[in-house]
Amino acid sequence: MTSRSEPGRAAIVGTGLIGGSLGLALRARGWTVTGADSDPERAARALQIGALDAVGDDPDAAITFIATPVSATVAQARRALDLLKDTAVVTDVAGVKAGVSGSLHHPRFVGGHPMAGSEQLGLDGADSNLFVGATWVLTPTSSTDATTYATVSQVVSSLGAEVVSLSPEQHDTLVAVVSHVPHLTAATLMNLADAGADKHAALLRLAAGGFRDMTRIAAGHPGIWPDVCAANSDAIVATLDELLGELAAMRERVASGDRAWLLDVLERAAVARRSLPAGAVRPERLAELRVPVPDRLGVLAEITTLAGSLGVNISDLEIAHSAEGERGVLVLVVAADDASVLQEGLADRGYRSTAGGLE
Amino acid sequence: MTSRSEPGRAAIVGTGLIGGSLGLALRARGWTVTGADSDPERAARALQIGALDAVGDDPDAAITFIATPVSATVAQARRALDLLKDTAVVTDVAGVKAGVSGSLHHPRFVGGHPMAGSEQLGLDGADSNLFVGATWVLTPTSSTDATTYATVSQVVSSLGAEVVSLSPEQHDTLVAVVSHVPHLTAATLMNLADAGADKHAALLRLAAGGFRDMTRIAAGHPGIWPDVCAANSDAIVATLDELLGELAAMRERVASGDRAWLLDVLERAAVARRSLPAGAVRPERLAELRVPVPDRLGVLAEITTLAGSLGVNISDLEIAHSAEGERGVLVLVVAADDASVLQEGLADRGYRSTAGGLE
Numbered sequence: 001m002t003s004r005s006e007p008g009r010a011a012i013v014g015t016g017l018i019g020g021s022l023g024l025a026l027r028a029r030g031w032t033v034t035g036a037d038s039d040p041e042r043a044a045r046a047l048q049i050g051a052l053d054a055v056g057d058d059p060d061a062a063i064t065f066i067a068t069p070v071s072a073t074v075a076q077a078r079r080a081l082d083l084l085k086d087t088a089v090v091t092d093v094a095g096v097k098a099g100v101s102g103s104l105h106h107p108r109f110v111g112g113h114p115m116a117g118s119e120q121l122g123l124d125g126a127d128s129n130l131f132v133g134a135t136w137v138l139t140p141t142s143s144t145d146a147t148t149y150a151t152v153s154q155v156v157s158s159l160g161a162e163v164v165s166l167s168p169e170q171h172d173t174l175v176a177v178v179s180h181v182p183h184l185t186a187a188t189l190m191n192l193a194d195a196g197a198d199k200h201a202a203l204l205r206l207a208a209g210g211f212r213d214m215t216r217i218a219a220g221h222p223g224i225w226p227d228v229c230a231a232n233s234d235a236i237v238a239t240l241d242e243l244l245g246e247l248a249a250m251r252e253r254v255a256s257g258d259r260a261w262l263l264d265v266l267e268r269a270a271v272a273r274r275s276l277p278a279g280a281v282r283p284e285r286l287a288e289l290r291v292p293v294p295d296r297l298g299v300l301a302e303i304t305t306l307a308g309s310l311g312v313n314i315s316d317l318e319i320a321h322s323a324e325g326e327r328g329v330l331v332l333v334v335a336a337d338d339a340s341v342l343q344e345g346l347a348d349r350g351y352r353s354t355a356g357g358l359e
Numbered sequence: 360m361t362s363r364s365e366p367g368r369a370a371i372v373g374t375g376l377i378g379g380s381l382g383l384a385l386r387a388r389g390w391t392v393t394g395a396d397s398d399p400e401r402a403a404r405a406l407q408i409g410a411l412d413a414v415g416d417d418p419d420a421a422i423t424f425i426a427t428p429v430s431a432t433v434a435q436a437r438r439a440l441d442l443l444k445d446t447a448v449v450t451d452v453a454g455v456k457a458g459v460s461g462s463l464h465h466p467r468f469v470g471g472h473p474m475a476g477s478e479q480l481g482l483d484g485a486d487s488n489l490f491v492g493a494t495w496v497l498t499p500t501s502s503t504d505a506t507t508y509a510t511v512s513q514v515v516s517s518l519g520a521e522v523v524s525l526s527p528e529q530h531d532t533l534v535a536v537v538s539h540v541p542h543l544t545a546a547t548l549m550n551l552a553d554a555g556a557d558k559h560a561a562l563l564r565l566a567a568g569g570f571r572d573m574t575r576i577a578a579g580h581p582g583i584w585p586d587v588c589a590a591n592s593d594a595i596v597a598t599l600d601e602l603l604g605e606l607a608a609m610r611e612r613v614a615s616g617d618r619a620w621l622l623d624v625l626e627r628a629a630v631a632r633r634s635l636p637a638g639a640v641r642p643e644r645l646a647e648l649r650v651p652v653p654d655r656l657g658v659l660a661e662i663t664t665l666a667g668s669l670g671v672n673i674s675d676l677e678i679a680h681s682a683e684g685e686r687g688v689l690v691l692v693v694a695a696d697d698a699s700v701l702q703e704g705l706a707d708r709g710y711r712s713t714a715g716g717l718e
Contacts, residue, residue, distance in 0.1 A: 113568040121389075134569070137565065174562045182570050184606075189540070189541055205523055206533050208493070209475075210538060213633050214541045218631075219629050233613050240606060247543075254596055266546050269545070278564060
């Protein structure tokens, strides 16, 4: 399988924490990186810290990352798609995906979201290893060309990230649970404690490590959250409703002294937290699945997001077009232990596949 | 001022994380430590790791720490008070104080709660420096003798802790806000995510550092929580009601797209979290306040918890009895910057005081 992650020319629009880290990571791996920012001083600083080779546009960039705030993502992605050659691909890093993907039906665009870093730090926190071991969600749609997906997947994998493929809507539902509502809850707990501290000066001196851990994310940059809440309001409201229901049940059981119920809830949480994966684990043995597919749009998104929903990580992916042009073969590299799960899932959708081991 | 924290003989009942850490910390400072545990194997292991000089009772111990689960605290404290000499003092480390203090009206007992460590670790996590920089709440009542308070305060200060004096009820209200409800909320968020992961295998792979921070405390030992919830149910229910109200308001504002409200809430939380004290700061300059007081019970608790409620840390404390026996002088050492605040608070309660600088 040839690699599309061979270093070449890359462009970055938006040089904050993620854009700056991308620049450092790509340049460390031999890429030539050109970048721009709506704030010329920030772009100049990115150049200064070695995150960029040059400030400006690069019409020859093979891959462009849009790393602006989400409100500017669609316009900047469209501009890049217009500017670039027909072989170039564009991706973004916005934290909410359905709105961006719904506005950008283009074969050379695939949405993305690296689950790393914190807006709090800005360019000063940029780190060439920010993405090592991090999950990087890609959100292909029926418009996404397989080559676009494979290129972006291979480049971000080469930076150390583990790619998970989800539909834009699935992504938004899941991040409401593991990111947006936890953040809003942390802020609410912090404000409750702060209001209590107004009444009793000693309160915050009693805040030990557990409280500090729990509220740490509330120190993050507040400015991004009105956009996030607006872009993902349905999923956030649904998750807040679930949380409100569970906390109301907790309140009733504390009030009634239901020790067995409380112990059960806390034991389940402890087991779940202890088994939370500490980071992506690279499989020791890989397998290659070859899936004959009709050469039409939508197949790539269907198959990669099926893998995501089965918890199967796609380590590498290529599409081989047949000479006749009507059918191709999608080649997926997955952990050997996951191959049969994915084969069964594919069979349920009507795809036959053959599996082979890899060294 | 003579110090009562001169190393001597100490006893520890219950050799888990806190008891074991106390043994290590006291022995490192020259104390001879005898300890016991309801589980003889755990006591033997505490001896083995150097947390104890001997296993058993020590009727000559000058200070005894009850570090059992809260359900055994009152019985063990009574047993120690019966066993020991009339000059010995007893304290405990239970995480909820009103129940313990309400059952133990004794001049030689003062309740305590070191805000350090996690039950999760048990004796294996014992650390002689566990209390360095930690807040250690003492909860004197009208029964507590000033000498008892001063002795316990000086010993735990000598282990590196910063003493905050609160009434048992104040303590319980405040820890509901900064510890109990955050823990219950972390467990609830973890269970929500775990339920979501049943529906979508990729969910927990999206859990980045913020979610991990927020749910870390949920991995703690679940067994203590039914006791904590029962012992502090009123304060926990009241705080959960506040949290439910704030989260319901958050839900409405997300649903209605009220960006200004959301930004305000998140900005307040960020400011509060960033200014959360990172640990107790030892003041550079100290002042000594001398407060003539009637030599009766209750004065000590009133004055020390007044300091706590004003956010004034008492670094050292001694009571000098007058020859006549009806009045004494309470000598308080506080940060020089705090002296005037405390003097004003004392004046409001009818206590005149004189202040002097200390080297």
